[in-house]
Amino acid sequence: MPELPEVETIRRKLEPRLVGQRIVGVFVPRPSIIGCPGVAAFRRDVAGRSVVRLSRRGKYLIVELEREWRLAFHLRLSGHLELAGPNEHPAFERLRLVLSQGMSLSFIEPRALGRAYLFREQQIPDALAGMTRMGPEPVSPDFTAEYLADRLRARKASVKSLLLDQRVCCGVGNIYSDEALFRARVRPTRTAGRLTRPEVIRLARALTRVLRDGIRWCGTTLADGRYLLPDQARGRFQERLAVFGREGRPCRRRNCPGVIRRIRIGNRGTRFCPVCQR
DNA sequence: CTTGTGTCCTGTAGGC
DNA sequence: TGCCTACAGGACACAA
Numbered sequence: 436m437p438e439l440p441e442v443e444t445i446r447r448k449l450e451p452r453l454v455g456q457r458i459v460g461v462f463v464p465r466p467s468i469i470g471c472p473g474v475a476a477f478r479r480d481v482a483g484r485s486v487v488r489l490s491r492r493g494k495y496l497i498v499e500l501e502r503e504w505r506l507a508f509h510l511r512l513s514g515h516l517e518l519a520g521p522n523e524h525p526a527f528e529r530l531r532l533v534l535s536q537g538m539s540l541s542f543i544e545p546r547a548l549g550r551a552y553l554f555r556e557q558q559i560p561d562a563l564a565g566m567t568r569m570g571p572e573p574v575s576p577d578f579t580a581e582y583l584a585d586r587l588r589a590r591k592a593s594v595k596s597l598l599l600d601q602r603v604c605c606g607v608g609n610i611y612s613d614e615a616l617f618r619a620r621v622r623p624t625r626t627a628g629r630l631t632r633p634e635v636i637r638l639a640r641a642l643t644r645v646l647r648d649g650i651r652w653c654g655t656t657l658a659d660g661r662y663l664l665p666d667q668a669r670g671r672f673q674e675r676l677a678v679f680g681r682e683g684r685p686c687r688r689r690n691c692p693g694v695i696r697r698i699r700i701g702n703r704g705t706r707f708c709p710v711c712q713r
Numbered sequence: 714c715t716t717g718t719g720t721c722c723t724g725t726a727g728g729c
Numbered sequence: 730t731g732c733c734t735a736c737a738g739g740a741c742a743c744a745a
Contacts, residue, residue, distance in 0.1 A: 436737095436739080438739095439728080467722095494739080509740085510741085510743065511722090511738080511739055511740080512722090512737075512738050512739065513722095513723085513724085513737095513738095513742095527723095527724095528744095543725065545722090545723065546721095546722050546723050546724075546737090546738090547722055547723070548722055548723090548738085548739075548740090549720065549739095564739075564741095572714080577722090579718090590716095591715075591716075592715080592716060592717090596716085599739080601739085601740080608738085608739070609737095609738065610721095659724090671725095672732085701716090701717070701718090702717090702718075702738080703738065704736095704738080705741070706735075
Protein backbone atom coordinates (compact mmCIF):
# COMPACT_ATOMS: atom_id res chain seq x y z
CA MET A 436 0.00 0.00 0.00
CA PRO A 437 1.57 3.24 -0.98
CA GLU A 438 2.13 5.24 2.20
CA LEU A 439 4.39 8.23 2.79
CA PRO A 440 7.71 6.48 1.92
CA GLU A 441 6.32 4.97 -1.28
CA VAL A 442 4.75 8.23 -2.46
CA GLU A 443 7.92 10.16 -1.59
CA THR A 444 10.00 7.62 -3.52
CA ILE A 445 7.74 7.99 -6.55
CA ARG A 446 8.00 11.78 -6.25
CA ARG A 447 11.79 11.69 -6.19
CA LYS A 448 12.09 9.29 -9.11
CA LEU A 449 9.45 10.95 -11.23
CA GLU A 450 10.30 14.61 -10.72
CA PRO A 451 13.44 14.74 -12.90
CA ARG A 452 11.61 12.84 -15.63
CA LEU A 453 8.54 15.08 -15.68
CA VAL A 454 9.67 18.63 -15.01
CA GLY A 455 9.55 20.73 -18.16
CA GLN A 456 7.41 18.28 -20.07
CA ARG A 457 4.02 19.26 -21.42
CA ILE A 458 0.95 17.05 -21.22
CA VAL A 459 -0.07 16.64 -24.84
CA GLY A 460 -2.70 13.89 -24.60
CA VAL A 461 -5.15 12.56 -22.04
CA PHE A 462 -6.78 9.12 -22.09
CA VAL A 463 -9.20 8.02 -19.41
CA PRO A 464 -10.00 4.32 -19.79
CA ARG A 465 -11.73 4.38 -16.40
CA PRO A 466 -13.63 7.65 -15.94
CA SER A 467 -14.35 6.97 -12.25
CA ILE A 468 -10.63 7.36 -11.58
CA ILE A 469 -11.08 11.13 -11.93
CA GLY A 470 -11.96 12.54 -8.52
CA CYS A 471 -12.61 16.08 -9.79
CA PRO A 472 -13.64 17.93 -11.87
CA GLY A 473 -15.76 15.96 -14.37
CA VAL A 474 -13.94 13.90 -16.97
CA ALA A 475 -14.56 16.40 -19.79
CA ALA A 476 -13.24 19.36 -17.78
CA PHE A 477 -10.32 17.27 -16.57
CA ARG A 478 -9.30 16.39 -20.10
CA ARG A 479 -9.74 19.93 -21.33
CA ASP A 480 -7.89 21.64 -18.48
CA VAL A 481 -4.97 19.27 -18.03
CA ALA A 482 -4.05 19.12 -21.71
CA GLY A 483 -1.36 21.53 -22.86
CA ARG A 484 0.02 22.32 -19.41
CA SER A 485 3.66 21.89 -18.42
CA VAL A 486 5.03 20.30 -15.26
CA VAL A 487 6.85 22.71 -12.95
CA ARG A 488 7.66 20.47 -10.01
CA LEU A 489 6.44 17.52 -7.95
CA SER A 490 5.51 17.75 -4.30
CA ARG A 491 3.82 15.54 -1.75
CA ARG A 492 1.37 16.01 1.09
CA GLY A 493 0.75 12.91 3.21
CA LYS A 494 -0.06 10.17 0.72
CA TYR A 495 -0.95 12.60 -2.06
CA LEU A 496 1.49 13.07 -4.91
CA ILE A 497 1.06 16.54 -6.39
CA VAL A 498 2.15 17.37 -9.90
CA GLU A 499 2.47 21.14 -9.97
CA LEU A 500 1.61 22.56 -13.36
CA GLU A 501 2.00 26.04 -14.77
CA ARG A 502 -0.15 28.89 -13.49
CA GLU A 503 -1.17 27.34 -10.17
CA TRP A 504 -2.80 24.28 -11.68
CA ARG A 505 -2.34 21.13 -9.59
CA LEU A 506 -2.76 17.49 -10.46
CA ALA A 507 -2.97 15.34 -7.32
CA PHE A 508 -2.88 11.55 -7.22
CA HIS A 509 -3.97 9.32 -4.39
CA LEU A 510 -2.83 5.74 -4.98
CA ARG A 511 -4.96 4.17 -2.23
CA LEU A 512 -4.24 0.46 -1.87
CA SER A 513 -2.91 -0.84 -5.12
CA GLY A 514 -2.06 2.12 -7.33
CA HIS A 515 1.23 3.07 -8.88
CA LEU A 516 2.52 5.42 -11.52
CA GLU A 517 4.57 4.23 -14.44
CA LEU A 518 6.48 5.90 -17.23
CA ALA A 519 5.38 3.97 -20.29
CA GLY A 520 6.65 4.04 -23.84
CA PRO A 521 4.33 4.99 -26.72
CA ASN A 522 3.41 1.38 -27.45
CA GLU A 523 3.33 0.09 -23.91
CA HIS A 524 -0.13 -0.36 -22.45
CA PRO A 525 0.15 -1.74 -18.95
CA ALA A 526 -2.66 -3.81 -17.46
CA PHE A 527 -5.10 -1.91 -15.25
CA GLU A 528 -4.18 1.43 -16.77
CA ARG A 529 -6.90 3.83 -15.59
CA LEU A 530 -5.46 7.15 -16.77
CA ARG A 531 -2.77 7.97 -19.31
CA LEU A 532 -1.10 11.33 -19.77
CA VAL A 533 0.94 11.56 -22.94
CA LEU A 534 4.02 13.75 -22.48
CA SER A 535 5.73 16.04 -24.96
CA GLN A 536 8.90 13.93 -25.18
CA GLY A 537 6.97 10.80 -26.19
CA MET A 538 6.66 8.89 -22.92
CA SER A 539 3.39 8.64 -21.03
CA LEU A 540 2.61 8.86 -17.35
CA SER A 541 0.35 5.91 -16.70
CA PHE A 542 -1.80 5.60 -13.58
CA ILE A 543 -2.16 1.88 -12.85
CA GLU A 544 -4.75 0.99 -10.23
CA PRO A 545 -6.11 -2.61 -10.26
CA ARG A 546 -8.68 -1.95 -7.54
CA ALA A 547 -9.71 1.38 -9.05
CA LEU A 548 -10.05 3.07 -5.67
CA GLY A 549 -7.27 5.57 -6.35
CA ARG A 550 -8.10 8.98 -7.78
CA ALA A 551 -6.61 11.83 -9.81
CA TYR A 552 -7.73 15.37 -8.99
CA LEU A 553 -7.22 18.54 -11.01
CA PHE A 554 -7.64 21.89 -9.28
CA ARG A 555 -6.25 25.40 -8.83
CA GLU A 556 -3.92 26.04 -5.92
CA GLN A 557 -6.13 28.78 -4.49
CA GLN A 558 -9.31 26.73 -4.85
CA ILE A 559 -9.02 23.36 -3.12
CA PRO A 560 -12.07 21.26 -4.06
CA ASP A 561 -14.32 19.55 -1.51
CA ALA A 562 -13.07 16.19 -2.77
CA LEU A 563 -9.67 17.12 -1.32
CA ALA A 564 -10.92 18.54 1.96
CA GLY A 565 -9.01 15.79 3.73
CA MET A 566 -5.73 17.19 2.47
CA THR A 567 -6.39 20.59 4.04
CA ARG A 568 -7.11 19.04 7.44
CA MET A 569 -3.95 16.96 7.57
CA GLY A 570 -1.55 17.04 10.46
CA PRO A 571 2.18 17.78 10.11
CA GLU A 572 4.44 15.54 8.07
CA PRO A 573 5.94 12.98 10.48
CA VAL A 574 9.29 13.39 8.72
CA SER A 575 9.32 17.18 9.32
CA PRO A 576 10.62 19.11 12.35
CA ASP A 577 7.02 20.13 13.16
CA PHE A 578 6.31 16.58 14.24
CA THR A 579 7.51 16.45 17.81
CA ALA A 580 6.78 14.33 20.87
CA GLU A 581 4.97 17.36 22.30
CA TYR A 582 2.73 17.55 19.26
CA LEU A 583 1.95 13.84 19.38
CA ALA A 584 1.33 13.91 23.14
CA ASP A 585 -1.11 16.75 22.61
CA ARG A 586 -3.01 14.87 19.91
CA LEU A 587 -3.20 11.63 21.90
CA ARG A 588 -4.18 13.28 25.18
CA ALA A 589 -7.56 12.21 26.55
CA ARG A 590 -8.31 10.11 23.48
CA LYS A 591 -10.00 6.77 24.13
CA ALA A 592 -9.40 5.18 20.75
CA SER A 593 -6.53 2.74 20.30
CA VAL A 594 -3.16 4.27 19.56
CA LYS A 595 -3.11 2.34 16.27
CA SER A 596 -6.36 3.96 15.08
CA LEU A 597 -4.97 7.42 15.80
CA LEU A 598 -1.72 6.71 13.97
CA LEU A 599 -3.85 5.90 10.93
CA ASP A 600 -5.82 9.15 11.29
CA GLN A 601 -4.38 11.51 8.66
CA ARG A 602 -5.36 14.53 10.82
CA VAL A 603 -2.91 13.24 13.44
CA CYS A 604 -0.10 11.54 11.47
CA CYS A 605 -0.38 12.22 7.77
CA GLY A 606 1.10 9.71 5.38
CA VAL A 607 0.96 6.82 7.84
CA GLY A 608 -0.84 3.65 6.79
CA ASN A 609 -1.19 0.10 7.99
CA ILE A 610 2.37 -1.06 7.36
CA TYR A 611 4.30 1.80 8.93
CA SER A 612 1.92 2.22 11.88
CA ASP A 613 2.53 -1.42 12.89
CA GLU A 614 6.27 -1.04 12.35
CA ALA A 615 6.44 2.19 14.38
CA LEU A 616 4.52 0.64 17.29
CA PHE A 617 6.89 -2.32 17.24
CA ARG A 618 9.96 -0.09 17.33
CA ALA A 619 8.42 1.93 20.17
CA ARG A 620 7.52 -1.31 22.01
CA VAL A 621 3.92 -0.12 22.36
CA ARG A 622 1.00 -2.50 21.88
CA PRO A 623 -1.35 -1.26 19.14
CA THR A 624 -4.44 -1.94 21.29
CA ARG A 625 -3.40 0.55 23.96
CA THR A 626 -5.75 3.44 24.68
CA ALA A 627 -4.04 6.43 23.11
CA GLY A 628 -4.63 8.78 26.02
CA ARG A 629 -3.08 6.34 28.48
CA LEU A 630 0.39 6.17 26.95
CA THR A 631 3.10 7.30 29.34
CA ARG A 632 5.33 10.22 28.51
CA PRO A 633 8.32 7.95 27.64
CA GLU A 634 6.09 5.85 25.41
CA VAL A 635 4.89 8.88 23.45
CA ILE A 636 8.49 10.06 23.05
CA ARG A 637 9.52 6.62 21.79
CA LEU A 638 6.55 6.49 19.44
CA ALA A 639 7.18 9.89 17.89
CA ARG A 640 10.81 9.01 17.27
CA ALA A 641 9.95 5.55 15.96
CA LEU A 642 7.42 6.93 13.54
CA THR A 643 9.81 9.50 12.12
CA ARG A 644 12.61 6.98 11.84
CA VAL A 645 10.61 4.16 10.32
CA LEU A 646 9.24 6.47 7.64
CA ARG A 647 12.74 7.80 6.88
CA ASP A 648 14.03 4.22 6.69
CA GLY A 649 11.16 3.39 4.35
CA ILE A 650 12.22 6.27 2.09
CA ARG A 651 15.86 5.20 2.29
CA TRP A 652 14.94 1.73 1.02
CA CYS A 653 12.55 3.05 -1.64
CA GLY A 654 9.41 1.79 0.08
CA THR A 655 7.75 -1.57 0.61
CA THR A 656 6.79 -3.83 -2.29
CA LEU A 657 4.68 -6.74 -1.03
CA ALA A 658 4.90 -10.25 -2.45
CA ASP A 659 1.90 -9.65 -4.71
CA GLY A 660 3.87 -6.89 -6.43
CA ARG A 661 1.72 -4.10 -5.06
CA TYR A 662 3.56 -0.78 -5.28
CA LEU A 663 6.28 -0.41 -7.84
CA LEU A 664 8.63 2.45 -8.63
CA PRO A 665 7.94 4.39 -11.86
CA ASP A 666 10.45 2.18 -13.73
CA GLN A 667 8.67 -0.89 -12.28
CA ALA A 668 11.52 -1.65 -9.88
CA ARG A 669 10.62 -2.94 -6.42
CA GLY A 670 11.17 -1.24 -3.10
CA ARG A 671 13.42 -3.02 -0.61
CA PHE A 672 11.97 -2.14 2.77
CA GLN A 673 9.87 -5.33 2.88
CA GLU A 674 13.04 -7.25 3.79
CA ARG A 675 13.33 -5.07 6.88
CA LEU A 676 9.77 -5.32 8.16
CA ALA A 677 9.65 -6.49 11.75
CA VAL A 678 5.97 -7.33 12.13
CA PHE A 679 3.94 -6.57 8.98
CA GLY A 680 3.32 -9.84 7.14
CA ARG A 681 5.31 -11.76 9.77
CA GLU A 682 2.47 -13.25 11.80
CA GLY A 683 3.40 -16.66 13.24
CA ARG A 684 7.11 -15.95 12.85
CA PRO A 685 9.59 -15.20 15.65
CA CYS A 686 10.04 -11.66 16.93
CA ARG A 687 13.11 -9.99 15.49
CA ARG A 688 14.03 -8.15 18.65
CA ARG A 689 17.17 -9.56 20.15
CA ASN A 690 16.53 -12.19 22.84
CA CYS A 691 12.75 -11.81 22.55
CA PRO A 692 11.00 -15.21 22.57
CA GLY A 693 7.75 -13.74 21.18
CA VAL A 694 5.86 -14.88 18.09
CA ILE A 695 4.23 -12.18 15.96
CA ARG A 696 0.45 -12.14 16.28
CA ARG A 697 -2.21 -10.75 14.03
CA ILE A 698 -5.41 -9.19 15.37
CA ARG A 699 -8.02 -6.77 14.05
CA ILE A 700 -8.31 -3.18 15.17
CA GLY A 701 -11.10 -1.17 13.61
CA ASN A 702 -11.40 -3.64 10.74
CA ARG A 703 -7.68 -3.49 9.94
CA GLY A 704 -5.20 -6.29 10.19
CA THR A 705 -2.71 -5.43 12.93
CA ARG A 706 0.54 -7.23 13.73
CA PHE A 707 2.56 -7.01 16.91
CA CYS A 708 4.80 -8.95 19.27
CA PRO A 709 2.83 -9.88 22.40
CA VAL A 710 6.02 -10.19 24.43
CA CYS A 711 7.98 -7.01 23.82
CA GLN A 712 5.12 -4.65 22.95
CA ARG A 713 3.32 -3.70 26.14
C1' DC B 714 -16.32 16.29 19.25
C1' DT B 715 -15.41 11.31 19.47
C1' DT B 716 -15.74 6.61 18.21
C1' DG B 717 -17.23 2.75 15.60
C1' DT B 718 -19.26 0.75 11.33
C1' DG B 719 -20.37 0.32 6.45
C1' DT B 720 -19.06 1.33 1.63
C1' DC B 721 -16.36 1.68 -2.37
C1' DC B 722 -13.46 -1.69 -5.74
C1' DT B 723 -11.46 -5.88 -7.77
C1' DG B 724 -7.89 -9.55 -7.74
C1' DT B 725 -6.76 -13.38 -5.11
C1' DA B 726 -6.98 -17.12 -1.77
C1' DG B 727 -9.51 -20.66 0.19
C1' DG B 728 -13.48 -23.79 0.59
C1' DC B 729 -16.29 -27.32 -1.27
C1' DT C 730 -11.87 -28.21 -12.25
C1' DG C 731 -14.61 -24.45 -11.36
C1' DC C 732 -17.60 -21.71 -8.95
C1' DC C 733 -18.50 -18.93 -4.97
C1' DT C 734 -17.44 -16.22 -0.94
C1' DA C 735 -14.50 -13.75 2.04
C1' DC C 736 -10.87 -10.78 2.44
C1' DA C 737 -7.50 -6.97 1.81
C1' DG C 738 -7.60 -1.74 3.18
C1' DG C 739 -7.55 4.31 2.80
C1' DA C 740 -10.76 7.64 3.07
C1' DC C 741 -15.07 9.17 3.94
C1' DA C 742 -20.17 9.15 5.03
C1' DC C 743 -22.93 8.28 8.58
C1' DA C 744 -24.85 6.73 13.12
C1' DA C 745 -24.85 6.78 18.03
